[in-house]
Amino acid sequence: MRLELHRARVKGIRWGSATALAGDGVLQVNRDELLALIREDGRFAGVDADLASPGDRVRIVPVKDVVEPRCKIEGDGEVFPGMIGDVETVGQGKTFVLDGAAVVTCGKIVGFQEGIIDMSGVGAEYTPYSVTFNLVLIFRPVDGIEIYEYEQACRLAGLKAALYLARSAHESGAAADRVETFELPSVPELLSAYPKLPRVAYLYQLQTQGLLHDTYVYGLDAKRLIATIIHPNETMDGAIVSGxxxxxxxxxxxxxxxNNPVISALYARHGVDLNFVGVIISNxxxxxxxxxxxxxxxxKLARILGIEGLVISEEGFGNPDADLIMNCHRAEIAGIRTVLITDEYAGRDGASQSLADxxxxxxxxxxxxxANMIVELPKMDRVIGYTDYVDVIAGGFSGSLRADxxxxxxxxxxxxxxxxxxxxxxxxKTL
Amino acid sequence: MVKEIERYGLPIVHICTIVPISLTVGANRIVPAIAIPHPLGDPTKTPEEEYAMRRAIVEKALSALQTPITEQTVF
Amino acid sequence: MIQKTASHVICVTNNPDWGPGRDGFEYVDGGPWGVFKRARDLVHGGWRFLAHPLYGNFNPMRHPYRTLLLESPSGGDRSVDMESFSMLEAALESCRAGMAKNYGGESGEAARRDFAKLDCELMRDALNRYCLWAPVIS
Incomplete structure (x- = not known):
């Protein structure tokens, strides 16, 4: 499968009369048209949109998801298969990317909330989304709506907005600044191309515990999956979506x-010092x-593929640590070498055991x-979203939100x- | 605590339920207990049976105290 | 595959949303710490977890409710299941870390309701599998 990512660099964001990427690299967005699209979903009592650029003294809270604007320009299917459109296999042909832009979804789903993005100051140094030009959607649910319904509505709104921005920009003539090509043929071809390079695969663990802790693959709740293979290019076309x-x-x-960096890194070294055989997703x-x-x-899939080395990433902490450790242990006793990628909950001094297993x-x-490290976030001039619940954000504590x-x-x-x-x-870095 | 007492040259026996943990922390003389909630007893038995079990474990522990060892030993 | 109703599976919880007096449920007071302590007593007696006790990406002390699924030892064998024992100790350690940092506290009725609902939803699949799921009282 061969995929070209046609990346058009975004250097700014502003409201305008039509959604397009201007010659100076500024993404103009027709606010009314965007909001009309999102408001088609009757599950919202209110939808608002705002802009946040790198360096703004703005705080976005609570953040639900962040999505990169992309659309297919050639090849089967459309981005986010099974979520907005059909379930045709993606990952081939050409995909247009608004590189440097992001859709951030924000708003109340439950009485406690998640996620802070500061666009400047100390907090900006810790989030990757302080360097993107963000279009923020803020949601308010209709009264009495079932939580599941509302979560789905918010999730789909973010994806629709991302597709709308990319499609509108492309159709209005935006040109790519650079094209990246990703090609990984079938397994027999891989093995005959690099017979002497170690066969490496990526075991990609997806969060699947339930409401607000789910992931979707071609629209299917990944809780229902059994471990399976996915072509890395499919992830670039949004086959895996966060819930x-x-x-x-x-x-x-x-x-x-x-934009999975593990996949990009394996691609970069494919044929150089390793044979990137494939990606296994598990829950x-x-x-x-x-x-x-x-x-x-x-x-077992790794063994069938003859994998010698496995990179394993997890998502979350606590019980996902059990999956990570279980996968590591099983692979190692089957003779497959492993490397694990995880964050730590090592206490404020970093001295506690980092994982639950x-x-x-x-x-x-x-x-x-x-994740337990303490940071002091300064007051921002403006807040997009709601601050009421910062104390009950995971990571906040009683007294987190100060009067100033x-x-x-x-x-x-x-x-x-x-x-x-x-x-x-x-x-x-090693000193 | 087992290790601290042993550091002063007093032989010590660790009566414990989870033997792997006792081995990991480095106890040298280990006597398996009955269960965590009742290490030296068993509420499902009669008082006489319990007494016999308790006595057997304590005697095994005392015997372990007197036994020279060269490595971690589960009695 | 439909699991047969297991008479030796119980749900230990402090979440009132499950409704009172349900078959197979044991209700505990004392917040998440109280629920874990009861589970600790069961695990020490040879019971084993059927679902991981640290579900949900919160420190357990941030979340006022905890619902744990355990299975009784089979036959007369009450030896401790090491996997469950390790999970339990990790959970208790997580609780202690949360208590030391003053997690949790009052968060209002709306948040409390949402926490209760989320707790039920995160355990929905697990309870379904062991035939303990039923529509919760809202």
Whole structure:
């Protein structure tokens, strides 16, 4: 399968009379047209839209999801298959990307909320979405709506807005600044092309615990999946979509599923020092029997593919740690070497055990940061969304939100801060 | 606590339920207990049967105290 | 596959949304810590978890409700299930960390209702599987 990403660089965002990418790289958005599209869903009592650019003294809270505007320009299907459109296999042909823009969904789903994005100041250093030009959608539900219905409406609205922006910009003549090509042929071709390179695969764990903790693959609740193979290009066309709002630092937003850095890194080294054989997706269900079934199945798939090395990422903490450790242990005793990618809940001093589970085979682990670290977020000039519930955001605590508008929170509260795909702004170096 | 007492040269026996944990923390003389809620008893037995079980465990522990060992030993 | 109703499966919970007096449910006071302590006593007696106790991406002390699914030991074997024991200890450790940081506290009736609902939803699949799910009282 071969996919070209046609990336048009976005250098600004403003309201305008038509949705298009202007010659200076500024994305103009027809606010009325966008809101009319989103308001078609009768489950909203109110929808508002706002803009936030890097450097603005603006705080967006509570953040549900972040989505990158993309649309198909050639090839089967449309982005976000099974969510907005049909379930035709994606990942081939050409996809247009508004590179540097993001749709951020924001608003009340339940009485406690998730996710802070600061566009400037200390908080901006910890979220990857302070450097994107953000179109923020703020939702208010109709009275008495069932939570499930409302969550779905919010999720679909973000995807529709992202598709609308990309499609409108492309149709109004936006041209790509660069084209990236991603091609991975069938397994027999891979094996005959690089017979001597180690066969490496990526085991991609998806959050699937239930309401506000779900992930969708071609529109299917991934809780219902058994571990299976997906072509990495399919993720670039939004085959995996987030229905997960909790917790904000380490939930994989739809944006990160579309831009998975593990997949990009494996592609970059494919044919160089490794043979990127494929991606296995698995889930993180709550029942232990589901965990064992998924883990056994995922590792079996790796063995069928003749995998020698497995990169495993998780999403979330607590019970997903059990899946991560189980997958590591099973793969290692089957003779497959593993590397794990996870964040840590190591206490405010970083000295506590980082994960809720352990195994001696987990001896190669990449950390995406300590979610318990405290940060002081300064007062911002403007808030998009609601601040009432910062105290009950995961990462906030009694007294978090101060009278002067500043916030003392754990990193856990900042959207994308310790993303376990490595899509973060934090790193480390060996001294 | 087992390790701290042993550091002063006093032999000590650890009567415990979860033997793997006792081995991991480094207890040298280990006697398996009955269960966490009742390490030296069993409420499902008669008082006489319980007494016999308790006595057997304590005697095993005392015997372990007197037994020279060269490595971690589960009695 | 439809699981047969298991007479040895119980749900230990402090969530009033499940409704009172339900078969297979044991109601506990004392917040999430109280629920975990009861589960600890059961696990020490040989019971094992059927669902991971640390479900939901919150520290358990942030969430006023906890619902745990456990299965009794079979036959006379009451030896401790090490997997359940480890999960329990991890859960208790997480609680202690949360209590030390003053997590939780009053969050208003709307939030309380939502927490209760979310707790039920996160355990929906697990209870369904073991035939303990039923529409909750709203």
């Amino acid at each position: 997960n709002c909790v917790s904000s630092c380490d939930k994989n937003s739809t944006f990160t599923h579309q 993180e269900n709550v029942t232990l029997i589901d965990k064992r079934r998924s883990s056994a199945y995922a590792v 352990a195994t001696k085979e987990a001896d190669a682990v990449v950390s995406c940061g300590n 508008g500043s916030i003392e929170v754990e990193l856990q509260a900042i959207t994308g801060a310790t993303c376990e795909l490595g899509f973060t702004r934090m790193g480390a």
